[in-house]
Amino acid sequence: MAEFDLVMYEEEFKRIDEELQKLYQQANAKVLFLVDKNGQLIASAGDTHNIDTTALASLTAGNIAATGGIARLLGEKEFTILFHEGEKDNIHISLIGQRVILVVIFDQRSSLGLVRLRVKKASEALTRIFDEIAAKAEKEKVEGRLDESPFAEISDEDIDNLFR
Amino acid sequence: MSFINYSSREINCKIVYYGPGLCGKTTNLQYIYKKTTPEQKGKLISLATETERTLFFDFLPLALGDIKGFRVRFHLYTVPGQVFYAASRKLILKGVDGVVFVADSQIERLEANMESLEDLRINLAEQGYELDKLPFTVQHNKRDLPNIAPIDQMNAILNPNGMQYFEAVAMTGLGVFETLKSVAKQVLFELKKHY
Numbered sequence: 001m002a003e004f005d006l007v008m009y010e011e012e013f014k015r016i017d018e019e020l021q022k023l024y025q026q027a028n029a030k031v032l033f034l035v036d037k038n039g040q041l042i043a044s045a046g047d048t049h050n051i052d053t054t055a056l057a058s059l060t061a062g063n064i065a066a067t068g069g070i071a072r073l074l075g076e077k078e079f080t081i082l083f084h085e086g087e088k089d090n091i092h093i094s095l096i097g098q099r100v101i102l103v104v105i106f107d108q109r110s111s112l113g114l115v116r117l118r119v120k121k122a123s124e125a126l127t128r129i130f131d132e133i134a135a136k137a138e139k140e141k142v143e144g145r146l147d148e149s150p151f152a153e154i155s156d157e158d159i160d161n162l163f164r
Numbered sequence: 165m166s167f168i169n170y171s172s173r174e175i176n177c178k179i180v181y182y183g184p185g186l187c188g189k190t191t192n193l194q195y196i197y198k199k200t201t202p203e204q205k206g207k208l209i210s211l212a213t214e215t216e217r218t219l220f221f222d223f224l225p226l227a228l229g230d231i232k233g234f235r236v237r238f239h240l241y242t243v244p245g246q247v248f249y250a251a252s253r254k255l256i257l258k259g260v261d262g263v264v265f266v267a268d269s270q271i272e273r274l275e276a277n278m279e280s281l282e283d284l285r286i287n288l289a290e291q292g293y294e295l296d297k298l299p300f301t302v303q304h305n306k307r308d309l310p311n312i313a314p315i316d317q318m319n320a321i322l323n324p325n326g327m328q329y330f331e332a333v334a335m336t337g338l339g340v341f342e343t344l345k346s347v348a349k350q351v352l353f354e355l356k357k358h359y
Contacts, residue, residue, distance in 0.1 A: 005358065006167045013171035038259030039223075039239065040167045040176045054206045054225045058239065062211075062220060065255040150232040154356045156349075162228040162236060163345045 005137075006036055012133050013043065019125050020045040027118040028110035030089065033103040034126075035060050042100065056103070060093060064101050083112065094119055097127040099134075165259040166355060174235045177351050178259055179344075182284050183266035184276035185217070185245035188305040191334040192266060193224045193240055196344060199337065204228055218244040221256050231352070238348060245280070254287045262299035262351040263288075264343055266334075267322050269304050269312040277322055299350030302329040303343045308336075 020032050024045040031046035033053065039061035041053050063082065071079045082093040092104040092115045102123065104115050167176040181189040190210065197208045206225035213219050222242040227235055243253040265284065267277045285295050302323045304315060315331065323329050328346045332339025 005165050005355075008167070008169045008171055010171045013169070036167060036259075038165055038167070038178055040178075042167075042169075052207055054239075055209050055223065058223045058225070058241075059209065062255070065258060066220070066252070069251055069255055150234055151352075151356045154231060154352055158231045159345070159349045159352055162231070162348070163341060 006040075006042075006133070007137055007140075008042065008133065012129060012136075015129050016043050016126065017045070019122055019129070023104075023118055023122040026121075027104060027106065027115045029104050029106045029115065031105040033057065033060070033101075035101045035103060037061055037064065037099065037101060046105075060101055060103055064093065064095065081116075092116070092119065094123065096123050097130050099130050100126070102126070166261050166351070168234075168355075172235075173233060174237060175231075175355065176237045176239060177261040177348075177355075178239045178241065179262045179264065179347055179351065180257060180260045181240065181242040181264045181266055182253075182280065183245055183305075184268055184273060184280040185247070187245060187266045187268040187273070187277070187280075188332075188334040189242035189245060189266050190216075190218055190222050192264075192303070192305075192332075192340050192343070193222050193242055195334055195337045195340045196226065196240065197224055199341070200226065200228075217246065218242060219249070220244060220252050236352070238344075238351075240344075247279070250283070253283070254290065257284075257287050257291055257293075260288075260291075260293070260298070261354070262301075262347040263295070264301050264303055264347050265322065266303045266305050266332075267318060269306045269318065270309055271311050271313050274313055274318075274321065277318075281322055296325060299347055299354055300327050301343055301347040301350070302327055303332045303334075303339060304329060305332045305334050305339075307331045307338070308333045 020043055024032050031048055033044045034042040035057040036042055039058035041057040044053060067079050067082060080095045084091045089105055089107050094102050096102050106115055181192055183189050197205060204227055209223040211220035224240040226238045241256050243256045288295050304318050330339040330343045334340055
């Protein structure tokens with residue numbers, strides 16, 4: 001495989017969630033999402049009830065991928081921040097540590113300047129956490145996992161059951 | 165690159181439907197969408213032109229059930245088949261866990277199939293993948309049409325390694341779930357190998 005799979009444990013998830021909650025408060029945001037570059041939602045904060053989070057995650061990743069494609073055509077490595085302005089809501093999308101995408105949705109109660117400032121701070125903390133996750137995955141690759149894997153026992157029957 | 169979340173007990177896998185323009189990739193997803201219950205599926209997102217040609221991708225999230233207490237989610241994507249969307253096609257293969265190659269069985273599309281398969285191979289290699297090492301299923305679509313190539317010929321050209329293949333009529337659903345199941349099975353067994 002080209003990259004390692006992303007494996008998230010309770011402990012790291014909690015820390016990520018804490019960072020998101022903090023950013024949510026400080027940036028006066030409506031909703032926050034953390035998405036991996038392949039389009040899978042990792043975590044969110046704020047009121048997500050009226051939002052199709054799975055679709056949003058996949059489209060955001062597509063957006064970042066397309067923008068990355070444009071960047072390379074222009075000889076840039078990547079555009080790290082995207083901003084879309086709407087009538088009521090705005091969306092600020094930024095790349096964190098080349099690995100994950102942070103999406104902040106906000107309205108007139110906040111401002112682009114505030115969001116940018118707070119996102120920058122949060123990015124540093126999140127980058128550290130994801131570095132640790134990567135290091136842990138690397139270590140497990142070498143040493144093997146400590147606890148029992150839930151996938152070791154997957155059988156044909158399990159998969160057949162999914163398609164019943 | 166699957167995403168395993170021990171915190172929410174979920175496995176997310178990405179499956180991409182690849183193939184030449186108008187071979188029926190989107191039709192596959194539409195049929196799966198139609199035949200699954202609302203609890204199993206999310207919205208079917210289609211980024212298409214006004215004439216319903218896929219512009220960037222289609223996306224369908226599916227959660228068919230649990231395995232060993234983990235909710236298994238498949239994210240199904242299609243690529244735009246038309247040759248000039250090469251740049252977009254490349255992007256969608258990022259982080260792919262399994263590929264379905266949808267071939268158009270009509271004799272006059274044989275060459276388009278071959279071109280698309282070669283394009284898939286090259287685009288995967290650019291991302292550091294090898295097609296031969298990836299979960300891969302071939303679907304020979306449009307078997308209901310009159311001017312089709314024999315299956316043996318299609319396999320000889322598009323499936324020389326003898327991967328699992330299915331004859332399909334995506335419009336009516338024939339072979340659609342069989343194809344999905346085949347690739348899903350390979351993806352999950354791949355996880356079993358690594359974890």
